[in-house]
Amino acid sequence: MKKLLIANRGEIACRIIRTAREMGIATVAVYSDADARALHTRSADEAVHIGPSPAAESYLKGEKIIAAARETGAEAIHPGYGFLSENAAFAQAVIDAGLIWVGPKPSSIEAMGLKDAAKKLMREAGVPVTPGYEGEDQSVERLKKEADAIGYPVLIKAVAGGGGKGMRKVDAPGDFEAALQSCQREASASFSNDEVLLEKWITSPRHIEVQVFGDTHGNVVHLFERDCSLQRRHQKVIEEAPAPGMDAATREEICAAAVRAAKAVDYEGAGTIEFIADASEGLRADRIFFMEMNTRLQVEHPVTEEITGVDLVEWQLRVASGEPIPVSQDELAINGHAIEARLYAEDTAGGFLPSTGRLDHFDLGVEGRIETGVEEGDMISPFYDPMVAKLVVWDETREEAIEQLAEIAESVEIWPVKTNAAFIANCLRDEDFRDARLDTGFIADKLDTLVPSDEADEDIWQTAADFIALAETQDHEDLPIGLRLNAPGALRATLSHKGEARTIAAAISGGDINATGFVDPERAVVFADGQSFVFERQSRGSGAGAAGDGAILAPMPGKVIALDVADGDKVKAGQRLMVLEAMKMEHALTAPFDGTVAGLEAAEGAQVQVEEVLCVVEPADE
Structure with a gap:
């Protein structure tokens, strides 16, 4: 393999480019209109435009991607995750074009692509599955009857779903039909398939998944488990490896079940077997059930790499080239603890709505492992997933890893795009999280305490006033951090924040300002605990509420x-x-x-x- 095309964008494309370059493999990026100047586009050796900004007209156009590979002489295509990564028809088209598909065989993707068929296959392979209904009769009457028989609460899941799409929990019979219609509508829009299955809702559920890897020589290994229980609306927020509270016997059994699952579909490449665990009495092998298999590289793969010392992308490229897995199962071991947090562009205080726009200020620090597809000045587009970066840490113990990641999250400086950095830090510092009292309802149950306030406290008001007063006194619009102040006292600054205006005496008669931020002609921005607080200078109005009540x-x-x-x-x-x-x-x-x-x-x-x-x-x- 001399040249690789990455059929993806953002941080995963940058991640694949990095490993390919280390292996001496040239890279080709593909990009839409929105990504013409994106980091992955700039980072690759070559880049090919494949269409307009909507994914349906660019990154989901398999024929354009294959044409780009032929045009540039790329011998292989790596799909990353999302988009076409689990599309069996695309995988087959890549192979039919005489190219190397960096992923599992199309037949394996098909076997695990529909959740109902996959559960039947896993049951036959001796893999424990969750009680539920996977029948062909999709009438409202039959589905409701089955839900009544399973017992509420039940979970409705799109058979072709993934990433939390097409999933609804139903607590009572009266809510079933409306939830079913919503689920089917979302599934149809996302996957062009509105069929669903039903599962018993597990009490105290934990999301445990096992990384597996197969090659073309019949070898399959596992790389231990990850815990992905901290989720919001079925989207993972924090993932860690190994799973806290997992004893050796349970680990051995769940990992062996994952290997059986992979072998049942003659699996090649990187894959993940996802399980749901009833953790009401801790993690027990007899209370862990198969959910689904993701036939691709996972977003959270870095935590597995951190505890095993393996580069999973390198393994993917080597195995796709026909090489065997580099090590045997006995040579793999867990070392330390790793945690990953997904930094999203979203307004947590405003209902977690996505936040888009240009990253005028972007600083994630230098600690830990940062996986991102953006730099300062880049755009967060409304066309794609709002993940800005993955913040990954490794340490010898879980406690040390938690503290390290919390400090990184609290040091995030991004403006004007809003992020969930402070929310991540609150999750990590929560006493129940630290004590590993986890389940998939953790965030929903604690939402009011985890969502940070976007109101500035007195210290932040004072810091903003100090910044503005110093800038006006010294005619210095770009305030260096930690600048020693020698200005006279009695300076005052007039500023406003979220419609409230104040005139504040600046405390800059000497000493240092121990905060980070900046001042420009219109505003002062203060960064604190993962958030940005914006203060307009000279009481400039924010324009909020201009449209009127109602x-x-x-x-x-x-x-x-x-x-x-x-x-x-x-x-x-x-x-x-x-x-x-x-x-x-x-x-x-x-x-x-x-x-x-x-x-x-x-x-x-x-x-x-x-x-x-x-x-x-x-x-x-x-």
Whole structure:
């Protein structure tokens, strides 16, 4: 293999490029309009444009990717994760084109691609599976009957799903039909397949997965387990390896089951067997059930690399070239503890809505292992997943790794895009997390305490005032961090934050400012504990609320996929008005109070821009 095309973008493309370069393999990137100047595009030896910004018109166009490989003379295609990585038809098309597919055989992808068929296959292979229904009868009546028989709560899952898409927990019979319709709609939009299966909802569930690897010589090994229980809306936030509380006997049994699962589909390359564990009495082998297999490299693969010393991408490239797995099972061992956090561009205080825009200030520090696909000045696009980076640490103990990662998260400096860095730090510093009292409901149960306030405290107000006063006094707009101050006292700064204006005496009569941030002609930005706090200079208004009370604004660019009201409709507080789809997620917009819908501008199927007025709810007469 002399030249490799990466059929992906962002941090995983950069990750693959790095290993390929170390192995002396030339790389080819593909990019959409939105990624013309992206880091992965700039990092590869060559780059080929494959279409417009929407993934459906670029990164999901297999024929364009294969054409790019032929055009550049690439001999192999690595799909990364997401997009076409688990598309058996694309894998076969790559092979039919005479190219090397860096992944499992299409037949293995097909065997594990549909969750219902995969569960049947695993049951036959002696792998424990969760009780549920995987039948062909998809009528509402049959599905509801099966759910009643399983017993609530139940989990509805798209058979072709993944990444948390097409999944709904149903707590009571009366909620089943609405949840089913929502699940089917999302599954159809995401996977062009609205079929579902049902599973018993596990009490105190922990998400445990095992990294497996196979080659073309019949060898299959495991690289131990990961715990991915900290999730929000089925999307993983923090992953670690090994799983805390996993004893040697349970580890041996679950890893052996994972190897059996891989062998049952004649697996080649990197894959992950995902299990759900009933952890109500700790991790026990007889309470761990197969969920699904991901027939690709996982987002969280770095924690496995950190505890085993293996480069999984290097293994992928070697095995795809026909080489055997470099080591035997007996040569693999766990060393220390690794934790990864997914740094997302999202407004945690604003309901975790995605945050897009240019990274005018971007500093993730120098500690740990940072996997990212962006640099300062790059754009966070509304077209793709909002993950900015993966923050990865290794240490000798879990306690030391937790503390190291928490400090890194609290040191993140990003502006004006908002991130979940402070939220990550709060999760890591939570006493239950530190004591490994985990399950997949951890974040949902503690959300109110984990979401950081976006209100500036008195120290942050004071720091902003100090920054502004110093800049105005010394005519220095770019304030160096830790600058020694010798300005006279009694300086005052007028500033505003989130609509509140203050005039504050600056404390800069000497000494240092022990905070980070910057000042420009319009504002001061203070970074603290993973958040950015913005203060307008001379009480410049923020423009917040300009649309007036009752105005329903688009929280981000997106598409209206459901419209529930018409002009003149009476609505109640909290009633759903419409559903906006953006960055792979559905967002329900609701009435802020009882009233009447007026000025409806939104239309089903319409694309809308951030802060566009979609309608107005006029308050009901008291």
